[in-house]
Amino acid sequence: MTGSARPPTTATNDSTDPAGSVTMASTGFPELDALLPRLAAVPALEAAALEAEQVAVLGRKSGLLTAALKSLSSLPVDERKRFGAAVNQLKGQFEAAFAARAEALEAERRRREAAGLDLTMPGRRRWVGAEHPVTRVVDEIVGIFRELGFAVATGPEVETEWYNFLALNFPADHPAMDMHDTLYLDTPPAEGEPGGRLLLRTHTSPVQIRTLLAGPPPVRVVIPGMVYRNDAIDASHLPAFSQIEGLAVDEGISFVDLKATLTHFARRFFSPATRSRFRPSFFPFTEPSAEMDVECQLCHGRGCPACKGTGWMEILGCGMVHPAVLENCKLDSERYTGWAFGMGPHRIALLRYGVPDIRLLLGGDMRFLEQVGRPGGTDTGGVDA
Numbered sequence: 018m019t020g021s022a023r024p025p026t027t028a029t030n031d032s033t034d035p036a037g038s039v040t041m042a043s044t045g046f047p048e049l050d051a052l053l054p055r056l057a058a059v060p061a062l063e064a065a066a067l068e069a070e071q072v073a074v075l076g077r078k079s080g081l082l083t084a085a086l087k088s089l090s091s092l093p094v095d096e097r098k099r100f101g102a103a104v105n106q107l108k109g110q111f112e113a114a115f116a117a118r119a120e121a122l123e124a125e126r127r128r129r130e131a132a133g134l135d136l137t138m139p140g141r142r143r144w145v146g147a148e149h150p151v152t153r154v155v156d157e158i159v160g161i162f163r164e165l166g167f168a169v170a171t172g173p174e175v176e177t178e179w180y181n182f183l184a185l186n187f188p189a190d191h192p193a194m195d196m197h198d199t200l201y202l203d204t205p206p207a208e209g210e211p212g213g214r215l216l217l218r219t220h221t222s223p224v225q226i227r228t229l230l231a232g233p234p235p236v237r238v239v240i241p242g243m244v245y246r247n248d249a250i251d252a253s254h255l256p257a258f259s260q261i262e263g264l265a266v267d268e269g270i271s272f273v274d275l276k277a278t279l280t281h282f283a284r285r286f287f288s289p290a291t292r293s294r295f296r297p298s299f300f301p302f303t304e305p306s307a308e309m310d311v312e313c314q315l316c317h318g319r320g321c322p323a324c325k326g327t328g329w330m331e332i333l334g335c336g337m338v339h340p341a342v343l344e345n346c347k348l349d350s351e352r353y354t355g356w357a358f359g360m361g362p363h364r365i366a367l368l369r370y371g372v373p374d375i376r377l378l379l380g381g382d383m384r385f386l387e388q389v390g391r392p393g394g395t396d397t398g399g400v401d402a
């Protein structure tokens with residue numbers, strides 16, 4: 018076989034498919050050669066197409082080869098002979114190819130039947146999947162702060178005591194540094210690396226320090242990431258959970274910037290009419306410090322079991338960056354001021370979707386994720402029909 022007239026797509030069938038072994042050499046007649054690619058395509062035809070092709074080529078009324086034979090009488094005698102022979106040879110090749118393909122299809126059908134495959138069964142719907150509610154919350158929160166000109170920063174999950182606590186103005190004997198609160202690593206810090214023991218960061222606040230040490234203000238960043246605590250799992254606690262930190266440091270920043278930005282955030286994230294309030298609190302790295310509450314998203318302030326009857330839900334801690342933190346980062350605290358916040362997207366996902374147990378966020382239960390997840394990628398509602 019020369020193979021020269023075969024389309025490349027069927028070339029791999031040459032040795033295996035009986036119908037592929039037909040001679041594809043030129044017939045010497047262009048109108049017959051025009052049929053050679055169709056002959057080569059026969060081994061790939063499915064049942065319906067095979068039937069149609071048989072009619073189109075060999076059909077008694079208007080088959081192409083039938084028509085060619087009919088045109089014989091109009092040819093001069095010597096050409097008539099050669100042309101007739103060529104048509105007959107091609108016809109034989111088509112017949113062989115059709116027969117071989119029909120046999121192959123039938124064998125395939127029998128094989129499927131034996132395997133219990135019923136191709137007439139309706140297809141199964143494919144569930145495309147959905148974005149996890151916590152991923153969705155993180156993306157939205159980060160997106161809102163990006164609109165306000167904040168950049169995204171990240172930092173390591175394995176930290177030193179200095180970054181995680183001391184640079185943030187925790188006193189060296191602070192109870193948060195105890196073994197029963199913080200997960201320490203046995204590995205000693207790298208040679209010449211100051212900062213004390215290695216630990217899994219307990220919050221994203223150490224990235225405040227890393228950001229301020231990396232370059233001078235103005236600084237406006239949001240810092241999403243995982244944090245770790247030595248906590249037992251229950252309906253409202255996980256030993257590993259997400260946080261988003263925020264930090265703005267510049268000349269002339271005041272508590273007004275903090276309140277205005279965080280109030281705007283709450284309205285964008287929850288709903289435009291969402292009320293919020295700030296309660297005094299304490300964190301070593303902020304002064305003054307506050308806790309921010311938003312109106313309960315389930316009862317809208319009336320009081321319900323989810324908000325323990327208060328009408329409010331706590332969403333974050335915040336405050337003005339403590340001057341000692343700025344000085345630890347080699348910044349002049351007379352010149353620069355700033356504000357910061359930290360919130361937990363796992364907790365916020367619970368509040369937003371009215372989920373009663375934080376463990377549902379880890380279970381991978383499709384019935385749960387289908388209700389609160391955002392369908393991935395398509396607009397088919399997560400279903401590929």
Ligand code: DAH
Binds near residue numbers: 220300336
């Ligand atoms: N790091 C605190 C925590 O994990 C949260 C926090 C509170 C972060 C106040 C802040 C802040 O930046 O200003 O509980």
